[in-house]
Amino acid sequence: MSDAELTVTVTGPVATVVIRNPARRNAMTAAMWRQLPVLLDGLEADPAVRALVLTGADGTFCAGADLGDLDELLEAGDGSIAVAAEERLARFGKPTVAAIQGACVGGGCQLAVACDLRLAAEDARFGVPPARLGLVYPAPTTHRLARLVGPSAAKHLLFTGELVDAARALRIGLVDELLPADGLAARVDALTATVAERSRLTVAAAKEIIDGRADDERVAWWHGQVRASGEAREGVAAANERRPPRFGWTPPASR
Incomplete structure (x- = not known):
């Protein structure tokens, strides 16, 4: 072996x-x-x-x-x-x-x-x-x-x-x-x-964009995910309230 x-x-x-x-x-x-x-x-x-x-x-x-x-x-x-x-x-x-x-x-x-x-x-x-x-x-x-x-x-x-x-x-x-x-x-x-504590949405989008794997349509999709998920509202609220954010976005099934 x-x-x-x-x-x-x-x-x-x-x-x-x-x-x-x-x-x-x-x-x-x-x-x-x-x-x-x-x-x-x-x-x-x-x-x-x-x-x-x-x-x-x-x-x-x-x-x-x-x-x-x-x-x-x-x-x-x-x-x-x-x-x-x-x-x-x-x-x-x-x-x-x-x-x-x-x-x-x-x-x-x-x-x-x-x-x-x-x-x-x-x-x-x-x-x-x-x-x-x-x-x-x-x-x-x-x-x-x-x-x-x-x-x-x-x-x-x-x-x-x-x-x-x-x-x-x-x-x-x-x-x-x-x-x-x-x-x-x-x-x-x-x-x-x-x-691991940061927004999964932010990190996943940043990785795709930096690596050149996100075309204009995909970038628009990411912005749509921000609006639909409430991730940004939670992040801003947590900053204003001086508490850790409770990010909840999870990746959808692979496209």
């Missing part, structure tokens, strides 16, 4: 998915790439889950794709199971946070960039190594990386395949916050708790 797996725990409104493959520094196997979208489908459908954290076991985020499955990953190109898992993570309907320690390389960086936010420990190291392996980084992944860090920084990462430290990752926008290793978990807990 393989020790390579993705495990899920749900604590209050936050689900945590842990990448675990101790023999290969948490590299993602083909089975794990296939497993991720299935897990995400279940968590997205769970109304109790308000946010998702993706992290790695034992002080390492993910050292990439397990190259024992290289032929299978190469055969499909941009239609690979790795790209499918990345795209499903990027489309996850609730806020996602990558909590990163140690190596975040290749497929690991691919998953981290697909999350909404990235918090890293000071010992984290990042790399995008296709040029060292003779591979072409998938086009959706390359575009997502370039949107995040800018064309020049993306080219540097891709052209050189060099590892960059957490401080540089913060400077180029690859991570959002940098923490001492012993403070990362507490900060992730605090951030996700804050997000």
